[in-house]
Amino acid sequence: MNIGLVGSGAIGQYLLKNINGKTHEHLNIRSVFVRNYDKYKHLEEQYNVELFTDLKKFLAADTDLIVEAANVETVKTLLPDIIKEKDTMLISIGALADEGLLKTVTAENSKTLHLPSGGIGGLDLVQNARALGNLEKVTLTTRKPASSLVDEPVSAETTVFKGKAREAIDKFPRNMNISIILSLAGLGIDKTEVVLIADPEADKNTHTINISGGFGDAELTVSNNPLPENPKTSALAALSVYATLERMAENVKIGF
Numbered sequence: 325m326n327i328g329l330v331g332s333g334a335i336g337q338y339l340l341k342n343i344n345g346k347t348h349e350h351l352n353i354r355s356v357f358v359r360n361y362d363k364y365k366h367l368e369e370q371y372n373v374e375l376f377t378d379l380k381k382f383l384a385a386d387t388d389l390i391v392e393a394a395n396v397e398t399v400k401t402l403l404p405d406i407i408k409e410k411d412t413m414l415i416s417i418g419a420l421a422d423e424g425l426l427k428t429v430t431a432e433n434s435k436t437l438h439l440p441s442g443g444i445g446g447l448d449l450v451q452n453a454r455a456l457g458n459l460e461k462v463t464l465t466t467r468k469p470a471s472s473l474v475d476e477p478v479s480a481e482t483t484v485f486k487g488k489a490r491e492a493i494d495k496f497p498r499n500m501n502i503s504i505i506l507s508l509a510g511l512g513i514d515k516t517e518v519v520l521i522a523d524p525e526a527d528k529n530t531h532t533i534n535i536s537g538g539f540g541d542a543e544l545t546v547s548n549n550p551l552p553e554n555p556k557t558s559a560l561a562a563l564s565v566y567a568t569l570e571r572m573a574e575n576v577k578i579g580f
């Protein structure tokens with residue numbers, strides 16, 4: 325499968341390293357869309373990719389799937405044009421808190437949108453639990469190193485946000501993409517509860533999901549190692565894109 329990549333920071337370069345850097349059996353990143361050619365031109369030779377700064381030309385290249393690893397704002401700006409032309413995978417899922425954008429991507433003439441689970445898990449369970457309409461409560465509690473969440477140092481753990489996912493992604497677009505995929509899988513952005521804690525002692529990104537409904541209840545905690553290249557991002561988020569790409573080629577679908 326030929327891939328066009330949008331964004332070449334921590335997640336993007338993780339994908340380049342593990343796909344093109346190791347000559348993957350059936351995945352190949354062929355083109356990369358950047359906004360600053362000079363900053364990233366070294367990638368062309370390093371990973372045998374073609375860099376584009378023009379979206380039309382990027383979309384016209386011979387690719388089967390576009391993978392986004394940029395940010396929420398970029399998705400809001402570019403996705404309406406991309407999804408008309410190409411199947412797409414997003415990691416900045418927070419952009420879908422915008423109902424207009426969600427309407428565009430779920431329209432009948434849109435291509436398929438793939439949403440990897442990012443820094444959390446359990447989305448199969450949440451979707452199963454809501455299938456007959458009796459999912460009652462979903463709460464996400466995230467604890468990150470304080471420096472990932474606040475500019476000023478804090479001396480003790482501090483709750484920096486408590487509220488619904490809609491407001492969480494608005495205030496923390498670099499840290500709360502998981503609240504939006506959890507909302508899409510479950511109760512929606514106005515009913516999914518979020519607590520966000522800045523912890524000066526933490527060295528991991530820890531996410532706890534509590535779910536209750538007609539099925540019973542569940543609690544899942546993921547203690548994520550951060551990606552060294554960008555500690556705000558959990559290594560699992562990058563892995564989830566890579567592993568979802570690999571699973572797309574399989575004809576046995578597990579727990580989706």
Ligand SMILES: NC(=O)C1=CN([C@@H]2O[C@H](COP(=O)(O)OP(=O)(O)OC[C@H]3O[C@@H](n4cnc5c(N)ncnc54)[C@H](OP(=O)(O)O)[C@@H]3O)[C@@H](O)[C@H]2O)C=CC1
Nearest residue numbers: 331332333334335393394395398416442443501554557561
């Ligand atoms: N769903 C999840 O669980 C998670 C989602 N995320 C999302 O993934 C995104 C990427 O994470 P990460 O790789 O760590 O972030 P980085 O900040 O390391 O990289 C972002 C990259 O996107 C590029 N970029 C930004 N805007 C544009 C644009 N308009 N066009 C092309 N490229 C652009 C940046 O380029 P430049 O150098 O020019 O700025 C940079 O290369 C995050 O912003 C977040 O939205 C992150 C973690 C978890």
Ligand SMILES: O=C([O-])CC(=O)C(=O)O
Nearest residue numbers: 443498499500501502558
């Ligand atoms: O990587 C993580 O742990 C989650 C994250 O930043 C996000 O959802 O934006």
